[in-house]
Amino acid sequence: MPLFVFILCSSIFCYAHAEQTRLTQLSTEQHSELTINKEAPDSTTLVFDKKHKRSDFFYYQDYYDEVSAPFDLNGKSTTFRFLFDKDVTLFIVRDDGTSSCTIHPGETIHIASSREYGIEKKGDRTRSNELNFISSLNRSIGTELEGFYAYKPSINQKTTQIISSATELYQKRIAYLEKYMKINTLSTAFERAIRNKLYSVYYNDVTSLYARGAKPLDQPIENFIERERSKPIDTSQVDDSALNHTQYLALKRNKAKPTLSTMFEIASKEFSGKTRDRALYSIVRLAFKDKTDSLLRLTERFQSIATDDYLKRYAQENFALTTLSEATKDYSQSELVSPDGRILTWSDFISSKKDTVVYVDFWASWCAPCIAEMPNSYKLRETFKGKKISFVYISIDDINTSWKNSLSSVGLIPYKTNNYRMRLGSKSKLKESLTISMIPRYMVIGMDGKIEINNATRPSDPATARILTILLKE
Structure with missing residues (x-):
């Protein structure tokens, strides 16, 4: 399992929750109030300017779908260094809204105190454009794409209303992407990734309430899913699209809340490659969180089917350890x-x-x-x-x-x-x-x-x- 280590180079003591980093131990200097890691070769560095308010904080979601504890900025200029082996999604929460972006291992990123002044990778205009896209999108559309304040459909809405609202929002976001690309250079890889993210958010906005059983399946939602099913669901990163689709198929088959074992079997046949790995991992993770009796069997099945070594190691080290029981022990x-x-x-x-x-x-x-x-x-x-x-x-x-x-x-x-x-x-x-x-x-x-x-x-x-x-x- 890769290790995460962070350096806090300021007068505050902070914590980082990390699942996606190397098994690397940096030399450390012990102080009475904090620990400073002196050396951080190839580290990902986040530099926050001095104008951040005491209420500002950031957190991130890693490759294993774990969310970190919040890092309070306390109104100080603060530098954090991490060793990441996989991309993470960074969320910066300020009074004027949330900015989010994908951070790559080894980057040095400068974050301003206002969304208007943005996030920058010095000397790389294209990457800076990519880092600022979602924040710019949120300000333009007026609705956040992801994070605490992202748009969520209401359980009281009719299916046609949910589909209509989500479709309109998706079309606005795609239109803004086209406009943004005429002014700002983006890499081909980023454009592909962001188009996939926008579509995945759209699909999840429409289907999540139904896939999880909060609303009953009806003809409009079945028509939507069958129509969209022809489009590939690429969820090699953290994303609920494949899981939602699996839950939908299981609900349609069983007409009742499906078991995780049923969902696992459906996902293993419905998807392939990285999308299958991610869907199966999500199901095993649900079994771990619910402490279901099927956890051990699903973990073993995942080890035999999955091809993503990062997810396999993580599941083996963290999920398999909990399959014993202390129910009868003093x-x-x-x-x-x-x-x-x-x-x-x-x-x-x-x-x-x-x-x-x-x-x-x-x-x-x-x-x-x-x-x-x-x-x-x-x-x-x-x-x-x-x-x-x-x-x-x-x-x-x-x-x-x-x-x-x-x-x-x-x-x-x-x-x-x-x-x-x-x-x-x-x-x-x-x-x-x-x-x-x-x-x-x-x-x-x-x-x-x-x-x-x-x-x-x-x-x-x-x-x-x-x-x-x-x-x-x-």
């Missing part, structure tokens, strides 16, 4: 997994920390408040350096790769021996038994292995140091 036998794949039970963990005070930090790679508190945890850890106290970080991430990749970005790589993930993530018996309903969550375990404080104060709270000092003296 929570003391709930399993933790270390970054190197070593597995131990909660009971084993407690035994390994005998005669030591343990301060446990329950967190997740997608949890911005958790990441914001990390520098305070590092300060607290330094305060008790050399004492019989252990600082342990346990993630509730469902996605194993998300957790492993985030260890470097949050500064936990040097502390691998005290890093674990609940093997079943949010479905772990341990999380349920310890009533961890919100994170960050902290716990203090005494030298006798018993929980002293189940819901302890945060590292930033002065009371935490006082409590730990008292326990060390007992």
Whole structure:
């Protein structure tokens, strides 16, 4: 699985959730408040100017359909460096709207504080035109193409209204593309990709409510899908078109909510190549999110059919790990997994920390408040350096790769021996038994292995140091 590492070159501490980056560990310099990666060869660099407002933020969606946590810009000029192996879709959210664009590995992109001044790859006018197209399109049409504020049909609309509104919007977007290309140079590859994106958004706008069972199939929607079916659905990137079409075919066959197994079989026959890989991956991912009984079988089938090595590795590492069950286990036998794949039970963990005070930090790679508190945890850890106290970080991430990749970005790589993930993530018996309903969550375990404080104060709270000092003296 490729690794993501980011560099934050400013006075704020940020977090990046990333599934699509190389297994590359950059040299790091540890500071009390943040981690700075010194070297980032071939990195993708995002440079935000100083005029961004405190409310501005950005996030991205990666090749594996995962969405990152938001990066708050805090009104500062900030440089972020990433190592991406695959394209990502970047979303910049400002008061004047959302800008989105596809970022390629290794690019350096400059982002202005206003959509009007845009996104630039210095020295490459064609690429800058491509980066600004969707933002320019959104401003011209008045409706955003993708992201939080994208157009969505209403469940109360009639099918004919949904089709008519979506068709009109699609035609306006195509017309604007033609106009934009007369003024601005675009690469052939980008033109092909953006035409496909515009069509996919159109198809999804019309079909999504029906494909997912929110509205019943009727003759107008069946006529639309059968008419559009002759057009190729190219979804080699993240896109719901093939999944929506598969759900439609399954609904039409079964006249009821289809099983994921049925959808998998339909997609494996209906599509080919990269489109089939993407559709099948989407179905396996749904099985993972729903924790269905068919997850293991579908993951194995995907491994045997798919040709996309990135998707296969990701599915194997992240989805196959959750196919076991803790339903009949006592929570003391709930399993933790270390970054190197070593597995131990909660009971084993407690035994390994005998005669030591343990301060446990329950967190997740997608949890911005958790990441914001990390520098305070590092300060607290330094305060008790050399004492019989252990600082342990346990993630509730469902996605194993998300957790492993985030260890470097949050500064936990040097502390691998005290890093674990609940093997079943949010479905772990341990999380349920310890009533961890919100994170960050902290716990203090005494030298006798018993929980002293189940819901302890945060590292930033002065009371935490006082409590730990008292326990060390007992």
